[in-house]
Amino acid sequence: MSIWEQLKNLFTRNEPVSVIFKKEWAVLLEKNLPLYSLFPDNLKEKVHEKISQFVATTFFEGCGGLELTNEMILTVAGQACTLIVNHPGPPYPNLKTVLLYPSSFSSVKEGFDHRGNPTKDRITRLGESWNNGTVILAWDSVTSGARNLFDGRNVTLHEFAHQLDQENDRSDGVPFLHTPQAYHTWAEVLNEGFEKLIDKAERGKRSVMDHYGATNRAEFFAVATECFFEKPRQMVKKHPKVYTVLKEYYRLDPLEWRKQQR
């Protein structure tokens, strides 16, 4: 039985998560996820609950010779579930599979050249999220991204933000929102932030958000999500409206966690 199946069996037992979730796993999350260690206790309990649902319903597989461990599964699940910890319903209903490589992997990118002929390019990736319910991650990037809580780069949060965006079958930077009115504000605020970032990227000016977010609206949402969790102070200063919109969407306030820390 694979390590994932063992965990899955444990989490599908008819016992409360507070009983099943081992102390050593919480210690492991503290070690690997400085973001998790900032959570208030009630949020940690909620995230354990989501992790158990996530692991019970998502197939995990090690690729490229990687032997999965509990640590790997829980570290990925812990970050994925941070994004949806305050969302109602099961985590990532469309997600089926998480594939984990030891380090960066290559994938084929299909596109078109300037004459409209189909092209296939092999490119190196740290992570990918597909519309069909698959997330692929490089384990070394998962850990390095999580352990540095201040650089605004976190491949796991990035790819799972894409997965949320893809729940409505489109990668357009607009996930399912909580209310019909929210779509209007979302479009206005995120478009403005996106235009600003394009302008900065074109002029070669530094920005709180990585310039990669200027690629398209889907990347903007994913990069803004990384920034929201890892650089909340700077984001509130430079992009207060984007921060507020994301705070309402995620129903979380990472800036508050940082304040408690001091």
Ligand SMILES: [Zn+2]
């Ligand atoms: Zn992306």
